Amino acid sequence: MKLATLTDGSRDGQLVVVSRDLSLAAHATAVTSRLQGALDDWDFFAPQLEDLYQTLNDGRARHAFTFDPKKAMAPLPRSYQWADGSSYVNHIELVRKARGAEMPPSFWTDPLMYQGGSDDLLGPHDDIVCPSEEHGIDFEAEVAVVTGDIPMGSKPKSIGPHIRLLMLVNDVSLRNLIPAELAKGFGFFQSKPATAFSPVAITPDELGDAWREDKVHRPLTVHWNGVKVGEPNAGDDMTFSFSQLIAHVAKTRNVRAGSIIGSGTVSNVDRSRGYCCIAEKRSLEMIEQGSAKTPFMKYGDHVRIEMFDDAGQSIFGAIEQKVVPLRRSEAA
């Protein structure tokens, strides 16, 4: 099924079920009004939401209305966890090669992950608000899952069935803040502003055969200012499956329902598939031409991230964001 959260002036928005073709929505109020509530007691609520989804797809939902992705918040407008992996290891290798750093071989077996902020997650059409263009504003197109409860010490094999939902992600990075921040040793912080999510979260069964080995085997399409810059397959070259990433998180702690776990920037070894973040393009330019030519995003730039099925139908709806300056009045 497909779920979305519509803006209603509240912090958590209103849960709706969205038809498979993304044309119609129906309020889930009679079942539960917030996505986190559904995740807290998934075995109870999911079958009821599935019933509504079936009714909506069959054209029998009595209070269906047109689904407007512009009114969508992030499916979880705030979450108790957002942890992002870096599962396309060839991307890490490339970025490091560009700055003349070797990649430790352990990176092929021990996932890189960082803990992100999750108190203010952006909807698919929310602006990317940045205090300065000099920060090196970059998009990062990814796939993410939403989990159920995963006890500490769980192994990947037992985790797969507890992956509840899938979403697309724009994990915006401020590239020019990263070197100094990582040099401090405590990981990303100011270099990772608010993250944006697709209009719709889907259950894995919506992908059919494209969901296997706990990976999404579909191309992820990225347009930057209207030009297609990347279409790598999210299932290719993904070194760690989502279950392996979640097992990494759960090694020393419990992972609780509603945790969002990201894949990291999708990247294929086949360079003809393009790029899902500007840093990758710049790394290639450094390696091949000695210096980076492609600038980072400027105010007014926009990015579109989407995934299509075989019939060309958008699966999650599109993330469509524009970069804008922080207005002085917003800051105290």
Add this chain to the structure above:
Amino acid sequence: MKLATLTDGSRDGQLVVVSRDLSLAAHATAVTSRLQGALDDWDFFAPQLEDLYQTLNDGRARHAFTFDPKKAMAPLPRSYQWADGSSYVNHIELVRKARGAEMPPSFWTDPLMYQGGSDDLLGPHDDIVCPSEEHGIDFEAEVAVVTGDIPMGSKPKSIGPHIRLLMLVNDVSLRNLIPAELAKGFGFFQSKPATAFSPVAITPDELGDAWREDKVHRPLTVHWNGVKVGEPNAGDDMTFSFSQLIAHVAKTRNVRAGSIIGSGTVSNVDRSRGYCCIAEKRSLEMIEQGSAKTPFMKYGDHVRIEMFDDAGQSIFGAIEQKVVPLRRSEAA
């Protein structure tokens, strides 16, 4: 006022108001049933909770009952943000000196902070569950604040009034996992298991004069296996105030209501005040004796973290935790 969350089988527990002397509690159900709900609309709920607090302290609350800190969950059993500073810079300097590393002078002006997991926060009497004693289990006694909404770009001066609550923290660390994890460059992850909080969260006015310059000017008492090992003053040697730490978080993003921001391990330059984490003691031993003598925590060890007022009354109640192994049955 003083607030706590009692376990009731739900994920978020039941909000109660606790009397100043921590002896009595009253359900806040008639106002709002969860602490996050109160924080989401603080200006509306706080005065009502204050009324109940006054009634309770006056001995006029009609359904008051004995407050049992053993039934307390973390005031926020899950939170949308837990970000921890490292504001006692002399502690960082000491730990680095012990391993022969210089501290960059910028550490005195640019706060170190890491993003922690916040989906599974522990109550004051919850066990510290660890898969292995070999991980180097350490306590870290800290103070933390809970914020209101802080817009991106806010300056410290405007932030103070939006600090809603204060709590004590045990930010457990797995020291032997840290070097390899930080070497990967993405910051702490598996080395930071679930964090525990004091039974009670208090509004800053409860501290009277001890709350000034957005710091807590009271000693923080730490007992390890019944022996007092530290009593540094949390207001001394705190390089960055809570407002400065929050401004650091808000530089490139909004900080939303209910965010928890930690001080980092409390540490005084005056060594006679003892230590709030074993790593500090071991660093001193390395510097003075050439090697660390004090071992990390073992299964069965316990730690007690508390803060008292001038009259010897516990302000937040005590964090009292025991280290236990992960039972195999808990992991799938």
